[in-house]
Amino acid sequence: MRTRMLALTSAACGAALLGxxxxxxxxTGSGAGPGPEPEAAxxxxxxxxxxxxxxxxxxxxxRSCARISKGAYRTDSSSPRATVPVCDTxxxxxxxxxxxxxxxxxxxxxxxxxxDPYFLPETAFQSSRGEPLDSAVLPHVVVPGPGxxxxxxxxxxxxxxxxxxxxxxxxRYGVIGDTGPTGIIGEASYAMAKALGIDPDPSTGGAESGxxxxxxxxxxxSPIESRERARSRGTRLAREFVGR
Numbered sequence: 001m002r003t004r005m006l007a008l009t010s011a012a013c014g015a016a017l018l019g020x021x022x023x024x025x026x027x028t029g030s031g032a033g034p035g036p037e038p039e040a041a042x043x044x045x046x047x048x049x050x051x052x053x054x055x056x057x058x059x060x061x062x063r064s065c066a067r068i069s070k071g072a073y074r075t076d077s078s079s080p081r082a083t084v085p086v087c088d089t090x091x092x093x094x095x096x097x098x099x100x101x102x103x104x105x106x107x108x109x110x111x112x113x114x115x116d117p118y119f120l121p122e123t124a125f126q127s128s129r130g131e132p133l134d135s136a137v138l139p140h141v142v143v144p145g146p147g148x149x150x151x152x153x154x155x156x157x158x159x160x161x162x163x164x165x166x167x168x169x170x171x172r173y174g175v176i177g178d179t180g181p182t183g184i185i186g187e188a189s190y191a192m193a194k195a196l197g198i199d200p201d202p203s204t205g206g207a208e209s210g211x212x213x214x215x216x217x218x219x220x221x222s223p224i225e226s227r228e229r230a231r232s233r234g235t236r237l238a239r240e241f242v243g244r
Contacts (some may be wrong), residue, residue: 002153007235008197017160022192025176031090034220036205037176040129040192045202046152047122049243050090051239051244052164052171052238052239053164053171053235053238053239053241053242054169054171055166055167055168055169055170055171056169056220057214057242058164058166058171058214058238058242059212060091060242061241061242062087062089062094062212062214063165063177064088064098065087066087066088067085067086067087068085068086068087068088068093068150068155069085069086069149069150070148070149070150071148071149071184072084072149072181072183072185073085073086073095073097073144073149073183073217074168074183074184075100075184075185075186076090076098076100076184076186077181077209079196080151081150081186082183084096084097084185084186086149086150086155086185088155089153089235089241091092091216091217091241092213092214092216092217092237092241093152093157093172093213093214093217094154094212094213094214094215095120095185095186095209095212095213096210096211096212096213097166097185097186097209097213098162098169098186098206098207098208098209098211099167099187099188099193099196099198099206099207099208100186100187100188100206100208101116101175101187101188101189101190101193101200101201101202101205101209101238102135102140102180102187102188102189102190102202103115103116103118103119103122103131103135103136103179103189103190103202103208104116104118104119104120104122104123104135105120105121105122105132105133106121106131106132106134106136106177107121107133107175108132108134108135108136109136109139110136110190110200111135111136111202112191113168114232115203115214116202116203116218118202120199121195121200122220122228123135123143123177123178124159124177124178124179125158125159125160125176125178125224126159127223128222128223128224128225129223133177133178133224133225134191134225135177135178135189135190135191136189136190136191136223137191137227138174138175138177138189138227139165139172139175139188139191139192139195139230140174140175140176140178140188140189140191140192140215141163141165141175141177141187141188141189141190141192141215142176142177142178142179142180142187142188142189143157143167143176143178143180143185143215144179144181144182144183144184144185145178145179145180145181145182146155146179147182147183148182149182149183152176152215155215155217156217156218156219157176158176158220159175159176159177159216159220159224160175160176160220160221160222160224161175161176161215161216161217161219161220161222162174162175162215162216162219162233162234162237163175163176163213163214163215163216164213164214164216164234164237164238165188165192165196165212165214166211166212166214167197167198167210167211167212168197170195170196170197171238172192172193172195173230173231173233173234173235173238174188174189174192174194174217174227174230175221175224175230177189177224185236188211188213190202192224193205193206194206198209198211204239214238214241216234216237216241219233220236221233
């Protein structure tokens with residue numbers, strides 16, 4: 001796994017500015033009770049509903065970039081160059097990067113200090129009960145903290161905004177659940193990685209490239225921990241995004 005910058009500053013600042021294991025702890029709050037595994041909360045190549053937007057359709061809509069960021073982001077703290085811009089569309093913003101694994105938040109069998117040396121018991125955005133999100137259960141995406149390159153809040157995004165993540169032929173839906181360093185992009189939760197078929201191990205997993213993140217403007221769902229609401233609204237927004 002690429003070296004991930006310690007996110008202590010980002011988590012603390014994110015909280016002030018206002019983030020599925022084999023044996024996951026139950027998520028907290030309304031909408032987080034027994035439900036489908038994160039792998040079911042999206043679109044796959046096999047058995048996909050014909051009415052749902054496919055990975056190919058979504059990728060076709062993000063082939064060109066109208067840059068909204070003032071410059072570009074690095075994918076890791078050790079990356080020599082900043083190469084990833086944030087791009088604007090009428091209804092969403094998107095970026096194409098790698099995927100590092102975010103295990104911060106509620107402690108679980110998958111996410112704790114032993115499994116993740118960078119583990120922090122908090123996330124920038126909290127559940128409806130005021131608790132850290134459960135990265136092992138909730139598919140979510142990390143956005144850079146507001147900075148000179150880009151401020152996600154000015155793009156109509158906040159904690160709970162719906163995101164479609166595309167990797168190979170899979171599409172999965174989640175929410176913005178945490179913030180990271182202001183100069184780095186390309187991170188998502190353990191649960192999101194697992195749903196996409198990416199190794200979710202916070203120390204050795206992730207994807208080196210080929211991950212597309214599409215964050216829909218003004219799309220906040222509540223409660224933030226409701227996987228079903230994120231999937232349902234994401235499915236609808238993705239259909240509209242591809243012109244269906």
